[in-house]
Amino acid sequence: MTNQFERVHVIVMDSVGIGEASDAAQYNDQGCDTLGHTAEAMGGLQVPVLERMGLSNIRPEKPIQGVALQEKPSAFFTKMHEISAGKDSMDGHWEMMGLPVMTPLHTFPNGFPDELIEKIETFSGRKVLWNKPASGTEILKKFGERQMKTGELIVYTSGDSVLQIAAHENVIPLEELYAICDYCRKLTINEPYHLGRIIARPYIGDDAAHFERTANRRDLTLEPTGPTVMDRLKDAGLDILAIGKINDIFSGHGITEGWHTVSNEDGMNRWTEILDRPFHGLSFTNLVDFDAKYGHRREPVLFGKAIEAFDRQLGAALTKLTDQDLLIVTADHGNDPGFRGTDHTREYVPLLIFSPRFTAGSALPVRGTFADIGATVSENFGVRLPEIGTSFLAELFKR
């Protein structure tokens, strides 16, 4: 058997960071620790599968509460540092695929300029409400009922480079919302905006107590600024199966088949299904509930329960992996539910690498960039390596 795998699976636990990054102070994020604080809030995390893989071994000096250190972990383990300027999903995922975002995207802590808002109003024929940072669920409580009467657009942002539009599905039909978001996307690609994402945030419900955001969310990301590892794999004729918001994050580039999902559970079910079909290439899964439902909401116990649910599904799926599968479990940034504010946090992310082919795993050196994943995937499939990143493929076969 060669030191290559037929299939590589990357699963991104969106926002599940593993402690403040060395540059956290630059982001005013000192002390953040998504996994650590989540586990503490739970009185200990029950994640037997991640535990066996070596989750706590990633930081033996401060093990995750409830997650025992392993003498012989089943996976290779370490953590990764991000080199991208931002700490949003786009930065994290692009960097994994060899394309870090080194120039900061713009943020609008005081709202978007009048000029942009006026254009949105003219295009849509609707007035814009709020236009400031907000939590997406709080803003619905504040303005949702008003929107149901007036049809105004709820526009808000965050600490990330995002313009988000919340719209009740029965008041502003989805197709209309998507068209407005498309228009905003076109307007904000270049300076002075250079925005990472426009996000359509549809919701339903009869009143403030019952509003619920739906899975019809769409993220309109900037087009990747160069070829990613996925593009190179696609050019080489390989399969790239994208689950969850991966398709949105890469604007559909470098993907041969993709599925939007409605939840983490749905994403893991989808991934489990594709393990049953023959393909040659990469599966790339994003599980966004950790981030959207619990991290930004600062709900540590629900966050922890979601990690435990993920662990159960992961355990069941692992039985389907063969010697030809390499699994990489990681995250794209932090979003500490025990931290102040409602924004992402600048953290290291866990890296767990498993295959039934390994008899045991061990510690890998801390990775200086998420692009080490892209480099490893590229080396595995024999395509040109990205300009940055160091493959760890050979390290998995050292005796």
Ligand SMILES: O=P(O)(O)O[C@H]1O[C@H](CO)[C@@H](O)[C@H]1O
């Ligand atoms: O509060 P909600 O609407 O979930 O928004 C959050 O989702 C965005 C994307 O992760 C973040 O920038 C933050 O604004």
Ligand SMILES: [Mn+2]
């Ligand atoms: Mn994310």
Ligand SMILES: [Mn+2]
């Ligand atoms: Mn987020």
